[in-house]
Amino acid sequence: MPTSKIKFLCLYRFAAAGWPAKPSSPEQMQAQYAAWKAWMTKFEKELIPGDGLLPGGSVVRGGNVTDGPFIEAKEVVASYGIIETDSLARAVEIVKACPIGMDPGASVEIRQLGGYSG
């Protein structure tokens, strides 16, 4: 039986207190760039690029529009992406190798897509 790929939405969260994080030096940023680049290259067959999320925006709740909070104020979602792979276990494995793990207080929420829209 052919195993079909499953899609997972990944939400990359940072601790709100540290976001925007304490500025890294250019040298550190270059190291971060290299780490992200290496990670994305290593798993390029399974990673579908998402995007970063800018701070701000609006929340519509019961017809009322507010500018937040989106979720608990303790953390912010800084970006999202999709992993298309065989299993949740594999998605977890990929995320564990992600450089975001170097950031204390950061977390990644992995959710399987329902596939309702086909």
Place this chain on the structure above:
Amino acid sequence: MSEAGSPPGLPDHYFRREFGRLVAALSRRFGVHRVELCEDAVQTALLRAVQSWPQRGPPEDKSAWLYRVALNEVLGALRRERRTGVSAENAERLAADSSTEEEVYLEHEVRDDQLRMLFVCANPEIPRESQIVFALKTLCGFSTEEIALRLFNSDEAVYKRLQRARTTLREHVEDLEQPALQQLASRLPAVLEILYLLFTEGYSSAQPQQMIRRELCEEAIRLGRLLDEHPVGAAPETAALLALMYLNAARFDARVDGAGGLLVLEEQDRSLWDRELIRIGVSYLHRSARGERFTRYHAEAAIAAEHCMAPTYEATRWQEIARLYQMLDTLAPSPIHTLNRAIAIAEWQGPEAGLALLEPLHPPSWLLGYYLWDATLGELYRRCGERERAVGYLTRALAAAPTHAEKGLLQRRLQACSISGEPRARK
């Protein structure tokens, strides 16, 4: 200084170097009094690059991309400032600037911008140590923490020095109006001194932070070359300074043994000296010989060249080195130079001759507490067979030696004292 070969795709220190280039370019546009704003904008641009380049791949012209993002950041910040009515002067400047938003990022202009920044930071109102910190931050792209680590200073001390430089630049309007580089040319001696101190700071100590301190030497050489490539900085003394930096850098690897101990010249494996760097150093030394002036950089470069060209320690032209130290001492009088001259004379004419130069000296108190003074006297007395005096001086030197490597060296000499009290056979 490598421009290629570092995976994946960005040259070593690309972000750090780019930081310096962009801050210099933006500071020309918006004034040196805006340097902090420019630094923040460049910081943001680099952060954007970290966020977006890994996914999409870096843009074809990375520098232009970063410049555009940083420029928009500055303009945005100025617009916000204008809205909150900070000052009318900003509005004026902004109007003048917005028309040039599409300005291209020209390589040769950026080089000039960096040079201008180097001359700006040589403002005589800024204390030397603040100038160095400012150069490391603004031109080299090191963070406050990284500078503190490299200068063996606390974060606060570095921050204070940085603020001192920034405040002075804000208060001294002559630098704010973006003077032509030529107008700043009279500051060349100060600029050279900054680079010289930057280099010595990186060179003067070995372990434990050898690798990162070496970056100070690389930065000094990089900025020196930048200076040398421009008519305003291409003076014979600039070539002499570059010669002295290359000729000393050539011996970097040979100065440290396998265990991280510092090796004196005599103990170094000369095959580890970098022939290519020596070649470059010597060619700068030749170029420095144009013109009438003979500066301390000429003297120091010539001394370094003598060491580099000598096939062995024994075959070193000590007489020539002693003569050069005498010239150096005349150009830049310092008991340290006399001390070095005494070492050369001791090699040339024997330890007694070296001591004869040092014994009548009345060294200033700072020198008496300086371990090299004690270490040299100790070594010369040891060679003369005056074991007791030797042990006294070497023990004092040991207590004051700043690094483990240097302590190790003095311990070896002290041991040599107790093993053989015989005067060293002189040729």
